[in-house]
Amino acid sequence: xxxxxxxxxxxxxxxxxxxxxxxxxxxxxxxxxxxxxxxxxxxxxxxxxxxxxxxxxxxxxxxxxxxxxxxxxxxxxxxxxxxxxxxxxxxxxxxxxxxxxxxxxxxxxxxxxxxxxxxxxxxxxxxxxxxxxxxxxxxxxxxxxxxxxxxxxxxxxxxxxxxxxxxxxxxxxxxxxxxxxxxxxxxxxxxxxxxxxxxxxxxxxxxxxxxxxxxxxxxxxxxxxxxxxxxxxxxxxxxxxxxxxxxxxxxxxxxxxxxxxxxxxxxxxxxxxxxxxxxxxxxxxxxx
Amino acid sequence: xxxxxxxxxxxxxxxxxxxxxxxxxxxxxxxxxxxxxxxxxxxxxxxxxxxxxxxxxxxxxxxxxxxxxxxxxxxxxxxxxxxxxxxxxxxxxxxxxxxxxxxxxxxxxxxxxxxxxxxxxxxxxxxxxxxxxxxxxxxxxxxxxxxxxxxxxxxxxxxxxxxxxxxxxxxxxxxxxxxxxxxxxxxxxxxxxxxxxxxxxxxxxxxxxxxxxxxxxxxxxxxxxxxxxxxxxxxxxxxxxxxxxxxxxxxxxxxxxxxxxxxxxxxxxxxxxxxxxxxx
Numbered sequence: 001x002x003x004x005x006x007x008x009x010x011x012x013x014x015x016x017x018x019x020x021x022x023x024x025x026x027x028x029x030x031x032x033x034x035x036x037x038x039x040x041x042x043x044x045x046x047x048x049x050x051x052x053x054x055x056x057x058x059x060x061x062x063x064x065x066x067x068x069x070x071x072x073x074x075x076x077x078x079x080x081x082x083x084x085x086x087x088x089x090x091x092x093x094x095x096x097x098x099x100x101x102x103x104x105x106x107x108x109x110x111x112x113x114x115x116x117x118x119x120x121x122x123x124x125x126x127x128x129x130x131x132x133x134x135x136x137x138x139x140x141x142x143x144x145x146x147x148x149x150x151x152x153x154x155x156x157x158x159x160x161x162x163x164x165x166x167x168x169x170x171x172x173x174x175x176x177x178x179x180x181x182x183x184x185x186x187x188x189x190x191x192x193x194x195x196x197x198x199x200x201x202x203x204x205x206x207x208x209x210x211x212x213x214x215x216x217x218x219x220x221x222x223x224x225x226x227x228x229x230x231x232x233x234x235x236x237x238x239x240x241x242x243x244x245x246x247x248x249x250x251x252x253x254x255x256x257x258x259x260x261x262x263x264x265x266x267x268x269x270x271x272x273x274x275x276x277x278x279x280x281x282x283x284x285x286x287x288x
Numbered sequence: 289x290x291x292x293x294x295x296x297x298x299x300x301x302x303x304x305x306x307x308x309x310x311x312x313x314x315x316x317x318x319x320x321x322x323x324x325x326x327x328x329x330x331x332x333x334x335x336x337x338x339x340x341x342x343x344x345x346x347x348x349x350x351x352x353x354x355x356x357x358x359x360x361x362x363x364x365x366x367x368x369x370x371x372x373x374x375x376x377x378x379x380x381x382x383x384x385x386x387x388x389x390x391x392x393x394x395x396x397x398x399x400x401x402x403x404x405x406x407x408x409x410x411x412x413x414x415x416x417x418x419x420x421x422x423x424x425x426x427x428x429x430x431x432x433x434x435x436x437x438x439x440x441x442x443x444x445x446x447x448x449x450x451x452x453x454x455x456x457x458x459x460x461x462x463x464x465x466x467x468x469x470x471x472x473x474x475x476x477x478x479x480x481x482x483x484x485x486x487x488x489x490x491x492x493x494x495x496x497x498x499x500x501x502x503x504x505x506x507x508x509x510x511x512x513x514x515x516x517x518x519x520x521x522x523x524x525x526x527x528x529x530x531x532x533x534x535x536x537x538x539x540x541x542x543x544x545x546x547x548x549x550x551x552x553x554x555x556x557x558x559x560x561x562x563x564x565x566x567x568x
Contacts, residue, residue: 006406116310121328131546133503220416227418247424
């Protein structure tokens, strides 16, 4: 209870601030409308109107909630108006990108741990790769894959998420695979274990706690990557595309509801990885 | 086909050279540590060139590095204008505002345990969200020029820095704080002489994450409307007309800017946190 209460209070405060901000953000339009119609408005009228505009600059929380209810619960899941449908599209690319990024990250980590040359050649470039803003590359990846004849957008979006997701996995896996001490490696040697056995029975199990910590960062990064992949490229399906279309048609409610949906998706994904982490670590006997 | 084979041979030669350097006594020296990645990078560039020429890859899929370099050299004027608009005006101003704001808020909430317990989990959660999605909203609020880009950058860098700073401020041991108390140090003295210096490694961790986010934010925001200059604007229009050499030049500028920005923050970090084990 002691841990939940402060969070709830802060969330309530954010919600209250949001409501307070709605009034000055939307009041301009209300006042302009009233002047045109020749009405006199009291303060209460203005506040009431700012809360329920069709195209507000800043929608009130209850409007976003209503839009979410409409597009999540009241629309059929297969419909193109359903956020569940768009969330599913985004989720697919996110998971593909996550799988690809994790595989590349682990693969590179293994080669870096086992080969001095790979370590010295790859590591600096892996760091530099993360200072390159991926969004600069995103539109091009999509156009190039389209000219190469790759259908659909799942593959390019997955590549972009993999690009953001591989790095945290790489860094922690290098740390994790190197975490067994000299004593433990010596013990493997006294068992006359070969390289493969040392890897499967010592290094890999020892790296699992590190792996899961990075997977939590990685899955969030993969989702960011997918949405970045959808935003600048004229996609029509996915949460990023909803944001884009909402922007083009001047429909802020659509943007806000897609943003909230993306936040929920991120929360759900991170929670799933956290649960898997505690299950796996318990199974493997890491004290928790 | 011969060029393609040449690429293969070159690849093996470069790898062999790197293995030799990595295995020699040079490996622990500064020269060796720089030479290996440089050789690797150059060989990748050379192989790219050979493969593109050898397999006749069309320009609209992948231009050769020399073609990109030519475009880069002939378009430096445009690239500089775009760089100034996106990186200097949008990203840097947003980065500075966002960092200062996050730092101030971190100091404020640090005084209350209640706020810290409430804001830290939320801040950590928000830092993992796809905040780039707010770009169209902010462009709508602040107009097309660099102000809206700076606003996106502020929102993107705020939470990572907030979370890291709050964590850093909590990083002192009870013993150290007690020692300050026995000196009868005031809150501000404890803050300035003990807690802020101790927080610096965390703060710089946040500052380094934020450098990349700043450039991403500034570029994405330009996809939603910008004056007719800026890196994001140039990339989206050049992709539209399939001038990929221009796109790659902008990517090179973005990569350079990102690396230099990150490098600059790392240098300041080394200077500020010279005492930290990771710097020695």
